[in-house]
Structure formats: C-alpha cells, structure tokens
Amino acid sequence: MLIDSPSWNEAMRLIGEAAILLLLFLVAFSLTLVLLTVVSIKMGKFIFPRLLKPGLLMMEGLVRAIWKLLGIDDKELTAFSIRLHNMMMKKRFEAVPPEKRAIFLPQCLRSKECPAHLSDEGLICMKCGRCDIGPNIDEVRADGTKVFIVPGSTFIKRMVKRYRPEAIVGVGCLMEVKEGLEMCDRMGVVAMGFVTLRDGCVETAMDWGDFKDMMTGKITPLKLANLIELPGECKVPEPTMK
Ligand code: SF4
Known part of the structure; x- marks a missing residue:
C-alpha cells in the first residue's frame, strides 16, 4: 500500500517539518512586527514602514493576539495602522489635485437636531449652525x-463608482477609518484617514484645523503621525430618505 511505503512516510515527514518551519517563521515574523510597532510608538516615528504596512496586513490576526497577550490596548494597533497608512500615502495624496479628491464626513458629526435632508448625494x-x-x-x-456627509456604509462605494475620485479622505471613528482605508486599498484608490476626536455615536467632533492642514499639505509628518487619539466605535443608525 502506498500509505505504508517508505516514500509516503518520508513525504509526510517533510510536509510536517515544512509546516512547523512555516509556523515558526510566522510567529517570529509576527513578534518582529510587534517589536517594530512598539518601538515605533515609543520613538514617535515609524521603523521600517515598508515592512510594517504589508506585514501588519498579512499578519494582523496573530499580531493582535500577541498584543493582547502583552496587555496592550487593541485600539492602539488600529490607530497605529491608520497613522502608518497616512504617513505612507501623504506624498501620493498631496500629488492629486483637489478637484479629483473626495471627502467623506460621518453623519455622527451632526447635531441631534440636524435639519439636513437625505439625498442621493448623501x-x-x-x-x-x-x-x-x-x-x-x-x-x-x-x-x-x-x-459628502455619509448616511450609510454602502454610500462611499456608490460615490466612488459615480465620481471616480483619485484620492479619498475618510473621517470617522477608529474602526470605520481602518475599514475604509482597507476598502480603498482594495479599490486601488489613494486614501487618508482622519479620526474623530470625541468618543460616542452622536454629536462627535473633529479637529477642523488639523483636517484642513492635512488637506492642504501643511501638516507636518510628525503631527500627522500623532493625529489619532483613541475614541470608541460608532453605532449610529442610518437615516432614511424622506
Ligand atoms: S450645520 Fe450641522 S446640524 Fe446644521 S444642517 Fe449642517 S450638518 Fe446638520
């Protein structure tokens, strides 16, 4: 029988060894990424950003698990990924003319008594006032x-299809911005993320001064790298068309 033959056993042994080696490599790679992120945060500058960005994309699950084991706030890693993304996109974003850019603002920035009406354009x-x-x-x-003031999750994709912007700025809570940036990566659109200042799902706030500096390229790399605080997630319900 083939499965009892020496060649079969040898093949199984090689596969087993390769799997263990791969696992060890992935753990070592993830530990390296954790070390680089922690050192980057402590030093206030990105160490090997070209390794960090794809590395964090590939190994996010394992890196998050190690961060949790070390007792580091999960949101720190999310904020770090957004800062890293912004830093790496800064030059490409600034090269896109303003008329080919689109900004997506979250509806949670509005007042609870906002009289805005919902249209096809948000x-x-x-x-x-x-x-x-x-x-x-x-x-x-x-x-x-x-x-655009975004009324719901599918809106951004619709506007991107309609207007084909070459660069996007997404404002939102930490998770919204992270997921938005990943979506833009998948669509091949240059994107920058800007995280709201205040925790909560209604009447949040953003630093318009920093935001305008980012839009006009006046923001320094250091400021850009330290823009994000750690607000919570947004669970505001989507408005309905009247
Ligand atoms: S200023 Fe704010 S609250 Fe007033 S209509 Fe505009 S978005 Fe709504």
Missing part, C-alpha cells in the same frame, strides 16, 4: 474637492 447640510460642518464645509469644497 445628507445635504442646511448650514443651520448647530454643528461645525456648516461653517467648514464650503471652505473645504472651495478648491473643487467633493465633500
């Missing part, structure tokens, strides 16, 4: 950048 701000979107939206639109 929520339309009435500039009622109840939140900071009103006084800022025209300024960020002035150079031709498209700005």
